[in-house]
Amino acid sequence: MDILKKRVLQAMSLTDDFYNHINEGCLTLKISDVPSNTIGGQAYCIIGARESYLKALKNGHWVGFDCSLIDSNDKPLINSKLEETHANIERFLRETGIDNITSNLLFDLLEHEVQHHGQLIRYTYANKVEFPKSWNIRYTV
Helix, strand or coil: CHHHHHHHHHHHHHHHHHHHHCCHHHHHCCCCCCCCCCHHHHHHHHHHHHHHHHHHHHHCCCCCCCCCCCCCCCHHHHHHHHHHHHHHHHHHHHHCCCCHHHHHHHHHHHHHHHHHHHHHHHHHHHCCCCCCHHHHHHHCC
């Protein structure tokens, strides 16, 4: 299960790199001509999922979605929340063994984070934004 922990942390690092790389103006970008929230709205969902899955991991079951991000257009706040949630999950993984419930929740968190990577790739292409180097390496974009 160490590989699962490693992959969760790797996915979170890629997300963090993405939001560190883009400029603040990118947070309001959408995909035109399709139902779409913003790149900042994607951050809200990612941060909320990290916070909510950590709560679920600690409780052994899903206890609902909640997000502490109050402004999805504030790049310093988003980056701070991404760093905080990443560190909190990394600390939990370092200190906790993985049982069946925890591994299922970790897989759910990993799937959620990576699903947002796919969405962010579409946003990035649609808005002609440059990818961070780590995404070029990982996803060949």
